Amino acid sequence: MNNDHFMLKLIEEELAAEPFGRDMCTRFPPEPNGYLHIGSAYAIHTNYMIAASFGGKFHLRFDDTNPLKEDIAYVNAIIEDIKWLGYDPKEHIYYGSDYSDEIYRSAVKLIEAGKAYVCDLSPSEMTAYRGTLTEPGKISPYRDRSVEENLKLFAEMKTGVYPTASKVLRARIDMSSPNMNMRDPVLFRIIHAEHYRTGNDWCIYPMYDFAHPIQDAIEGITYSLCSIEFKDHRPLYDWVLRELELVSPPRQREFGRLSLTGVVTSKRFLRQLVERGHVDGWDDPRLPTLRGLRRRGFTPESIRRFITEIGSIRAQSTVDISMLDHCLRQELKGTTISVMGVLRPLKVIITNYPEEQSELLAIENNSENPELGQREVPFSRTIYIEQDDFMEVPVKGFHRLSPGMEVRLKGAYFIRCEDVIKDAETGEILELHCTYDPRTKSGTGFSERKVKGTIHWVSAEHAAAVEVHLYEKLLHTDTPTEENEDWTVRLNPESLTTARNAMVEPYIRNVGAEQKFQFFRHGYFSTDSKLSSAERLVFNRIVPLKDTWNKR
Template sequence: MNTNRGTSAEAPAENFMERLIREDMEAGTFSREVCTRFPPEPNGYLHIGSAFAILTNYTLAQAFKGRFHLRFDDTNPLKEDMEYVNAILEDMEWLGANPGGHIYYGSDYSGEIYNCAEKLIRKGKAFVCDLTAEELTAARGTLTAPGQDSPYRNRSVEENLQLFREMRAGRYPNGAKVLRARIDMASPNINLRDPVLYRIIHARHYRSGDDWCIYPMYDFAHPIQDAIEGITHSLCSLEFRDHRPLYEWVLEELEIPEPPMQREFGRVNLTGVITSKRYLRQLVAGGYVDGWDDPRLPTLRGLRRRGFTPESIRRFVQEIGMVRNQSTVDFSLLEHCLRQDLKAAAPCIMAVLRPLKVVLTNFSEGATELLTLDNNSENSALGTREVPISRELYIERDDFMEEPSPGFRRLSPGGEVRLKGAYIIRCDEVIKDAGTGEILELHCTYDPDSRSGGPASGRKVKGTVHWVAAAQAVAAEVRLYEPLLKEEGGPAKGGDDWNERLNPSSLTVLEHCLLEPYAQAALPESKFQFMRQGYFTADKEPEAGLLVFHRIVPLKDGWKARK
């Protein structure tokens, strides 16, 4: 999103939302500064779709030197909790969209919203209805048939005020009555067919306690909250377009001067991920994943634990730009943005994930030699470092093949490879388990003159493999991830079929990995490139005495391959 309009001839053109806001401000629609908001309901954790909405609102406010508000839409006590409030605050700070002092709670406006409801009643624009939820649904009509007027629609102002105040006082049980707008039951827009404005909920609110037992519906509370805060542009995703007439009706009937303007942008979906809070909650509650921060989830907590950086998510949103219509973006674009962030910043180290022991039979027992590795050629932030080598070391099991297939360029019986940054070795003997035939170790000899800079350093071999010295290796657990769903097609229809929809290979845990000594000092959330393996991050809460690494992404960039 362009935040530097007009700074140079090469500055990106305005997107359609920037143009709309600029035109509104130039026309004098508002006498106040541009103000946008992000209004999450604190009933779950933020996800990648939330990040798109957050950064869209935040960046637009910055572009016009205006204000950005965070407002918790906490007008439903049944699902909301302070846990989610704290998580949203933390995630937004991590994302780099800190609202500063502009943090608000919809529940703090309860008295003002209630007064607005009474104003509509006095104007004859709202009435108390006794229909049950099922009767309300039946009377609403369809897309082709009008709705039916409620038999309570013509109650007097006095009766409606009395009943509404009795609702407020807790005289009625849940579902006994609702407050509805009086608009038009024959409207082609179903949202205008006398929508419910207030319902009765006898439940303790995490913030206001038992002060209220009636709560406003989102479509009623939202425009009022926007007006109270001085929001100029209430930006929302495209599915709220049909709700805009009700948004405007509420503000008009309440006679709000310079009312906020609702404007819609296209919703962005990602291939292969689940962003519905309902389904995410099913996965967490059902134990299908390891909490809201499971690295397989697209929650910001999960992405952060997986190793995604806030810079990569901001770059991703910028790459997508502002879209008018709903669109689907390949998840590999997000991975591409992450690689752009990591490739010059993540130190490149050697890590053996599936170890195979190698004994250098002509290397002196008990001796250790320090080799200098230069990572400049690897585009690594680590630079030059010393790595120990000794008689016993480990290579990747996949880097040895007893009967090599055509084109195999690594180690095989009688064959030679170069140890990365070290010596050329030759496999002389394969040691196996007598009972199972499993390969236990390889006995090899090394060429002392083949070390980089040595007399035979220019001797060529077909392959190079990474390795770690056995005595100095750092033990670690490594977790590899694949998509959570077996195939494209969105979330499951319900909780009962998750076992059929989930990919059983979405998580692979490798328990006996070995890393070079540099990894010992890894801090939580520090990032590395494991040579030939991909990008990895240290877990935020490593287990006692054991490092745990998550693979963020493989080295191969699927997005580039498509371009």
């Protein structure tokens, strides 16, 4: 981790003044009710690298204290994603639900100390009693129950005597506190639902703010590193540990929360996108989920590089997504093979090339890295070029193919357009008839004439037909914050463009799963692991060769 990282400096200073009596240990505590996204990766990285910087351990602990939302499928996905990122917790994978007995005993201890009570207020009444930012809350009429009565009621809550949401256990702190989190917060609530790990063993579940510090203490966590929205929760974190009289308790510290322009990171909005069918599941390549980024073709190395380059974030920060694209380009530009792919094919017949002839041409794999060598690309009488590479009436500055003009085919020959064949009724261009100059073969060292344009091509006889997906920002603007806002108007209808009849050179048939490559002039691509099959090859553009999003 960079030595100027503010969290690293803060911890170094604190440990110099008041060291722990144990090794450094941090944790990442996701709730298994969704999938990790790029903001999660920043939090994982911060916890993992702080632990590594001090020679400590990194824990993955699932905050699975709400049976209504959690699922083992999310657990497995989160473990897989974290390992894919390169932050493997190894044997240090834990579950908050495994600490249910200890958390329950902690609640009993608070009741016995007169620091917690059972409250019968309904959820709406509790909200009304809580007060506002400018007005203090009102004391619950159940706040002065005796210790004996509270112990009895809490035990009955545990045994399932009362229905869901009929009672809660609250901390007795201060209803006039300026910090709303300290106004007698709920510690336990009743939920009659089957838990994915503990089944029906429990019908009361702790709130995160209560379970979190106890779980940290059980595991020997030294630093609970949280995103900035938990700063106002820190007094409650400290209160719980203090009232339970724990020796050398963990310390909560906060770092900034990462957002990206043009993408959704709010779990609520992500869920709406998926459930309303605006995207193709949680792994849609337009989403910032790690599953989506991976399916699109991003590498764990590029994501780690992006997080490292962001550096230290102290507050809520929004980073332009083009920076993530830049990090991937930097990784791929010298390591990937560049192949020719025609996304919108236009047929070209080279009339003076022998009909039955074909040849193999040696073309460099990467112009920036000669060590990647060359490959043989088939050439024949009929080829495909991009429709955009021909203009019947060329505008000023157009240096590609037009009637009577000459261009170089990359790695091959000069060709001249002699005739344009059109549909008699619609006027649509069907094909071009061209001639080639056999003396201009690339690599022969002969070419006295110069041409301004070079275009890519694919032999029609040898081409592989594929489907190509091109992506832009999912949102025109950033994620809305208003609860009732019709945010679907922010969706970009052109966030996905599909080239269903693309033609690429036969090399592409040998591309493996998640292998990255470049389509000449189009960008960097990867196989779509979800949609591809032996009968249907689908490729996703990860990023174009240059940033185009900021130019729109």
